[in-house]
Amino acid sequence: MTKRVLIIGGRGRIGSSIAEDLLQHTQAEITITGRTSDPKQSWKAQLGDTVKFVPLRISDDSQLTQAISSTDLVIHCAGPFRYREGQVLKKCIEQGVNYVDVSDDRRFTQMALALGEEAQAAGVTAIVNSGVFPGISNSMVRQAVEQLDTVEKIHLSYVVAGSGGAGVTVLRTTFLGLQNPFDVWVNGQWKTVSPYTGREAIEFPAPFGRVGVYWFDMPEAFTLVDAFPAQSVVVKFGSAPDLYNHLTSLVANWFPKKLVQNPAFVEVLSNISYGMTNLSDRVSGIGVAMRADVSGQKAGEAAHYTSAFVHEHTSTAVGYGTGSLAELILEGQLTKPGVWAVEQALSTDLFERAMQSRKVKIQQGWVN
Template sequence: MTDRVLILGGRGRIGSAVANDILKHTQTDITITGRSPEGSLSLGERVRFLQLDLGEVDKLRDAIAQSNLVVHCAGPFHYRDTQVLEICIDQGVNYLDVSDHRSYTQKALNLHQQAVEAGVTAIINTGIFPGISNSLVRQGIEKFEQPEKIHLSYLVSGSGGAGVTVMRTTFLGLQNSFEAWINGEWRLVTPYSDRENINFPHPYQSSGVYWFDMPETITLPHSFPTVKTVITKFGSIPDFYNHLTWIAAHIFPKWLMQRRYMIEFLSHVSHSMTDLTNIFTGIGVAVRAEVTGTKDGQTVVYAATLVHENTAVVSGVGTGSIAKLILEGKLKHPGVSPVESALPTNLFTEIMQEREIQINSHWVTM
């Protein structure tokens, strides 16, 4: 019997990339959903479209009941409740999402025990960052006798090939200060502060990144309790976008940045700007994951890097590859878990090699 995957928000850039990866690497049938009619959407023979608003609970429940796996791509997740995940747990259906905000992550993790009792594998924060980035960290952590510090740096060119939703996520992330795990305690950090110039692989080289609130800021300290510091920083190409974002974070009044109309305005203006700059910068992504710790009596740094020409596509790879493992029965991890807790390094290495995603790494002695 053919597996069926339900992709909520499957017409968006990220959802489409997830669908393409699953179609390429499995024989699964896919149902993708959207709030508006299908229109001119081109669907293959293994894909069908379902018009669905997440507020239509009965229709949503029926769609989940007919699926072996649900992939939630309907962001932004700042506004989402855990209704989809709760229905999956009630119906015993495995679950993935591309969530990228700590508020949703915390709510989802609260359902861990219910998922364990239902035997449901629910993996949250899949994609590129968070997602593949978390697995790069786990890979590094396992090389140390005593890991102490994690430093994650992300860089995106232009729009990254994503839609307006990702722009909304960026500006929503500027609204409030957030807690980060620094030197063994939770400290309040201002978003888009403390610029660092990080050496990324070609073609990015030295580029600026800033503090940014990501789910891994809270999941990594719990997944790896010996680690005393977790830093998550993000930057854009071209660099003037960083300066504009800094102004939005530090100069614009907080009350204005917390208005939805302002977020919508900034998101659409930014996306229109990237339509132009994408021509010159491309839409790629670079990730650098550094783990510092003790190995053979020395303090050393393990650095792993990944570059891809299309941010949305590699996000789809991160989620689609985990979907394949679940559908094949290779990955069973009952409960609600972030990627670094659920995905063993051997399976991560396997799916990256299968998709020809190149990861480079090196050691630095302190």
């Protein structure tokens, strides 16, 4: 029997990348949504005639119920998730439908994870924070942690070239992440840090090389603390070219906080940045690189394991991360009722097989 997948926000760049991955790796019947109708059926040029489209507003309860009740898996891509209240996940639990999202917001993630008992009682497998970072990055950490006897420190670093091939919504999310200090787990205790501070120079795979990364509020900074007994979990982010790092740091640390927290100002910044990156993308590309460094003990001695990932197209990489989870759920290989972060739900064996099927190579090994 053909499985049915509903991708909410599937007309956007992230959602359409996930749809492309599912078209390649599953036989699922895919329906994408957008807030308004699309009489030109513009998605067909990228996704083909087999994909269906329905207009859907998440705030319309009857529309949401009808759309979710007739599907086997919902993939939620309609960000920014800072503005979401969990209606889609709650409706999936109510209707007994499995769920995956590409959320990247601390408050939303905490709210979603709090619904774990309800999802478990309903037999619903729900996975949050899928994609590339968070998402593939979390599985890279699990892969590294399992090489050690004990884990002491997890250090995750990300860099995106230009826009990453994503739309203005992703840039909007970046500026929203600059608005407030946040807590991180360092040396066995929670510490408050300011966004886009604590610059470190990290060596990424080619073509990125050495790039500056900064504290950035990401949900894996606390989900990894729950999953693994590390004394420190560091998650930092940067952009290429480096000019964008300095501009972002300027906004985060020198502009008046009231201005940075003003929605109208965020919208202006997002659109200006989108225009700038559309030009610089021609030089920088739109790729992504990630590095996971995990240190601890192996056979009674200090040990350090590292893994790295690079892809030329960030949105495509998001499609790999989310699409692989969706594929495994549809095939019944990943069944874990409750609400989980990726590292809590996806085994390393399944992760490695999913990446191999997408011809993704994770560079990994011990560091002397």
